[in-house]
Amino acid sequence: MDRFRLFPPQASTTSHEVDALFFALTLISLFFMVVIFLPIIFFSVKYRRGSPADRSNPRSGSFLIESGWTIGPIFLSLGLFAWGAVAYFRMERRPANAIDVQVVGRQWMWKLQHAEGKREINELHVPVNTTVAMTMTSQDVIHSFFVPAFRVKQDVVPGKYTGEWFKPTRTGEYHIFCAQYCGTQHSRMIGRVVVMEPAAYERWLKSGEPTESIVQTGERVFHDRGCSGCHAPNSQFHAPLLQGLYRNPVPLVNGTMVTADDQYLRDSILQPGKQITAGYQNIMPSFAGHLSEEEIMQLIAYLKYIGNQPPASQ
Amino acid sequence: MNGTISDSESSMKSATELVVERPGEFARLNYLSVHHGVRSWLLTKDHKRIGLLYLFTILIFFLIASVAAALMRIELVTPQPKLVTSETYNKLFTIHGVLMVWFFLIPSIPTVLGNFILPMMIGARDVAFPKLNLLSWYIFVAGGALALWSLLHGGVDTGWTFYTPYSTTYANTHVISMAAGVFVAGFSTIITGMNFMVTTHKMRAPGLTWFRLPLFVWSLYATSLIMVLATPVLAITLALISVERFWGVGIFDPKLGGDPVLFQHLFWFYSHPAVYIMILPGMGVISELITCFSRKPIYGYAWVGSASMAIAVLGFLVWGHHMFVSSQSVYAGMVFSILSFLVAVPSGIKVFNWTATLRKGSIHFATPMLYALGFIGLFTIGGLTGLFLAALAVDVHVHDTYFVIAHFHYIMVGGMVMAFMGGLHYWWPKISGRLYPELAGKLAAMITFIGFNLTFFPQFILGYLGQPRRYHVYPPEFQIYHVLSTAGASILGVGYLMPLIYFIWAWKHGRVAGPNPWRATGLEWQTPSPPPEHNFEQTPVVRGPPYSYSAEKDVDLDVASI
Numbered sequence: 010m011d012r013f014r015l016f017p018p019q020a021s022t023t024s025h026e027v028d029a030l031f032f033a034l035t036l037i038s039l040f041f042m043v044v045i046f047l048p049i050i051f052f053s054v055k056y057r058r059g060s061p062a063d064r065s066n067p068r069s070g071s072f073l074i075e076s077g078w079t080i081g082p083i084f085l086s087l088g089l090f091a092w093g094a095v096a097y098f099r100m101e102r103r104p105a106n107a108i109d110v111q112v113v114g115r116q117w118m119w120k121l122q123h124a125e126g127k128r129e130i131n132e133l134h135v136p137v138n139t140t141v142a143m144t145m146t147s148q149d150v151i152h153s154f155f156v157p158a159f160r161v162k163q164d165v166v167p168g169k170y171t172g173e174w175f176k177p178t179r180t181g182e183y184h185i186f187c188a189q190y191c192g193t194q195h196s197r198m199i200g201r202v203v204v205m206e207p208a209a210y211e212r213w214l215k216s217g218e219p220t221e222s223i224v225q226t227g228e229r230v231f232h233d234r235g236c237s238g239c240h241a242p243n244s245q246f247h248a249p250l251l252q253g254l255y256r257n258p259v260p261l262v263n264g265t266m267v268t269a270d271d272q273y274l275r276d277s278i279l280q281p282g283k284q285i286t287a288g289y290q291n292i293m294p295s296f297a298g299h300l301s302e303e304e305i306m307q308l309i310a311y312l313k314y315i316g317n318q319p320p321a322s323q
Numbered sequence: 324m325n326g327t328i329s330d331s332e333s334s335m336k337s338a339t340e341l342v343v344e345r346p347g348e349f350a351r352l353n354y355l356s357v358h359h360g361v362r363s364w365l366l367t368k369d370h371k372r373i374g375l376l377y378l379f380t381i382l383i384f385f386l387i388a389s390v391a392a393a394l395m396r397i398e399l400v401t402p403q404p405k406l407v408t409s410e411t412y413n414k415l416f417t418i419h420g421v422l423m424v425w426f427f428l429i430p431s432i433p434t435v436l437g438n439f440i441l442p443m444m445i446g447a448r449d450v451a452f453p454k455l456n457l458l459s460w461y462i463f464v465a466g467g468a469l470a471l472w473s474l475l476h477g478g479v480d481t482g483w484t485f486y487t488p489y490s491t492t493y494a495n496t497h498v499i500s501m502a503a504g505v506f507v508a509g510f511s512t513i514i515t516g517m518n519f520m521v522t523t524h525k526m527r528a529p530g531l532t533w534f535r536l537p538l539f540v541w542s543l544y545a546t547s548l549i550m551v552l553a554t555p556v557l558a559i560t561l562a563l564i565s566v567e568r569f570w571g572v573g574i575f576d577p578k579l580g581g582d583p584v585l586f587q588h589l590f591w592f593y594s595h596p597a598v599y600i601m602i603l604p605g606m607g608v609i610s611e612l613i614t615c616f617s618r619k620p621i622y623g624y625a626w627v628g629s630a631s632m633a634i635a636v637l638g639f640l641v642w643g644h645h646m647f648v649s650s651q652s653v654y655a656g657m658v659f660s661i662l663s664f665l666v667a668v669p670s671g672i673k674v675f676n677w678t679a680t681l682r683k684g685s686i687h688f689a690t691p692m693l694y695a696l697g698f699i700g701l702f703t704i705g706g707l708t709g710l711f712l713a714a715l716a717v718d719v720h721v722h723d724t725y726f727v728i729a730h731f732h733y734i735m736v737g738g739m740v741m742a743f744m745g746g747l748h749y750w751w752p753k754i755s756g757r758l759y760p761e762l763a764g765k766l767a768a769m770i771t772f773i774g775f776n777l778t779f780f781p782q783f784i785l786g787y788l789g790q791p792r793r794y795h796v797y798p799p800e801f802q803i804y805h806v807l808s809t810a811g812a813s814i815l816g817v818g819y820l821m822p823l824i825y826f827i828w829a830w831k832h833g834r835v836a837g838p839n840p841w842r843a844t845g846l847e848w849q850t851p852s853p854p855p856e857h858n859f860e861q862t863p864v865v866r867g868p869p870y871s872y873s874a875e876k877d878v879d880l881d882v883a884s885i
């Protein structure tokens with residue numbers, strides 16, 4: 010019977026929400042199929058040519074009936090829209106208190122890194138009943154991170170960060186598929202999520218070579234690549250300080266304000282001239298091509314870490 | 324409108340009787356026999372001959388694209404590759420998509436049945452611009468030749484959607500020549516759309532007011548509107564791809580400072596309305612078939628006609644439903660979701676009205692009617708599964724899976740191709756002057772219906788299980804549904820080959836049809852079959868609404884026995 014399986018495993022909180030709407034839509038579809046197909050079959054038999062049925066006074070339209078089957082479906086549509094939209098809104102909002110995972114897609118593999126520093130390729134180990142939030146980008150073409158058992162999917166787009174989260178409810182191994190066509194080996198850009206009991210996950214996290222955390226790596230990159238030469242509190246150069254920056258508003262030279270989120274930090278590293286902080290000159294060189302996607306993510310993790318510290322005075 | 328029915332019935336009746344008096348007559352001096360030789364075809368300005376030129380041309384593309392589909396289905400019988408490499412597989416689905424969409428589905432009903440029937444339906448001698456009509460065929464052939472050139476030199480592996488930055492920076496295949504082929508063919512679409520619009524405005528017979536137009540004309544008008552307004556955006560988008568690919572100008576690739584999601588907005592701004600180019604003409608054909616074979620005027624004429632226009636307009640506002648997981652804003656997603664639900668309403672209105680038309684009819688189950696009923700069944704399933712895709716949370720799961728593939732094949736193949744086949748059978752006696760073998764026709768219609776469902780229904784299940792589209796290899800647990808789908812595809816293939824064979828046979832050997840074998844009321848039936856070069860000996864005058872059928876009077880339709 011396993012070969013004729015009709016539904017994928019339900020292994021996340023989202024999967025229950027999506028399936029509920031899916032079943033509702035299936036029921037509504039069956040309802041419409043009945044109200045359309047039954048009359049067609051009935052009329053086809055009753056009014057087949059030569060049958061003795063009464064054909065007198067046929068009607069060629071009725072404003073009331075037409076309005077009925079126009080307005081009825083409109084209201085039904087609005088209800089279905091609202092249901093789908095509420096669930097979607099929840100799926101798109103990254104919840105607090107989640108385990109962070111950084112994902113970089115490339116032709117044709119998934120590179121993942123946990124906040125503790127542990128790296129994986131095409132595999133993702135996570136603890137059950139814990140929210141996992143991924144920050145994703147691509148170093149070449151568009152990919153899409155799809156876990157059918159969790160009913161989640163999000164395109165992984167070069168040049169920007171997208172997010173995807175899930176809360177697994179069942180231990181086990183589940184498929185990861187790349188869902189956006191990405192070239193020759195697209196169908197081999199697959200992997201698995203391993204959902205583990207929390208204790209087993211902790212053991213797995215500590216196994217193997219000891220690693221430095223993403224924040225520690227980011228701090229190292231910050232110093233090795235010379236960022237600290239300008240952006241450290243004791244620097245000689247007139248550069249914005251980064252403590253207390255994350256998620257706070259930044260005034261720009263053009264008079265507008267921008268929130269210092271991941272995308273802003275990324276753009277400031279790669280295209281420093283794009284959004285210049287008020288009171289500063291654009292003297293920073295671009296790091297495009299000099300930092301890997303992983304290094305940029307590590308840097309941002311470090312900037313987030315110091316970004317949550319109180320602002321330092323210059 | 325109702326007040327004029329009796330008036331029109333008498334006029335139509337006399338017209339019908341006029342042509343029934345001469346059953347079985349083959350018009351000796353017709354558009355086929357009046358000129359001879361290759362030159363007379365290649366330089367023809369006759370809309371009927373141009374329709375046949377298109378039929379022949381799109382058939383070639385249909386066959387190539389079908390072979391590509393067959394190779395894919397054979398490959399997918401096993402989870403691991405057996406027949407082709409991944410590179411070849413990716414080229415196969417690209418060529419299948421590009422040829423089917425731009426070189427078969429979009430031109431299918433408009434350029435073949437539309438060209439042939441539209442001027443006759445409105446009582447005109449030809450389209451408004453006969454020379455442009457021929458030019459549009461030459462442009463189409465030039466576009467097709469570029470696409471075939473690209474295919475013969477190794478093909479393209481981007482998918483028919485040409486998503487960036489893969490298509491502009493990473494693909495090593497003949498993207499520019501393929502895009503150029505589609506670009507060129509687009510101008511043929513624009514010219515045809517413009518020609519049909521002007522024809523409908525300026526060439527209608529005396530008395531043929533807008534609300535007396537057959538619904539096929541309304542649907543072609545709505546289609547032409549989309550063709551003229553949307554296709555230029557596709558041309559611009561494809562040109563931008565070539566500019567980025569050839570000169571490295573940063574438009575879509577973030578490494579050059581571009582935005583890959585911008586491409587998706589531009590592409591779907593054309594390609595979603597294009598979906599309606601691919602279904603509206605089919606809906607028009609179905610309105611003609613349902614009325615003729617149930618011997619009833621259409622139920623809710625104005626609603627069915629207005630629904631076509633509503634679809635054409637709303638269809639421009641829903642492109643973002645292809646992008647719910649693309650990183651488009653959540654709020655944009657919500658707007659596109661609600662509009663997508665609303666665009667389903669006019670489609671529903673059509674289905675309800677077709678169903679109501681059957682009531683109190685006198686239903687003849689001839690081949691075109693079997694295709695029409697099959698259309699309603701498959702289009703309904705295709706439309707309802709569209710609701711799953713409009714619902715944001717469910718779309719996230721099924722986006723880019725076989726669920727989407729199944730959905731749009733139910734619309735494009737179950738809908739448009741069924742309508743095309745139904746229309747081709749219905750107007751075949753007019754086109755060729757001869758009847759196709761009826762039994763073979765019915766058999767082919769039923770085989771197509773069964774084969775289609777077996778091919779594509781399992782793909783809904785596959786999609787919800789999580790099978791992504793465009794996968795050359797797949798996990799073994801999906802195999803059973805792929806095997807079912809491939810089995811269905813071979814049945815479907817038989818359903819398509821049969822008409823090809825008996826139409827060719829019937830062209831010379833079919834029984835002579837006479838002017839009006841279906842006892843239909845449209846103006847195109849009030850002239851001999853095949854029609855004379857300029858369609859009508861006298862310009863017809865219209866005195867009432869279309870579809871003045873009466874189900875109370877039993878009529879014999881003239882069908883070939885086998």
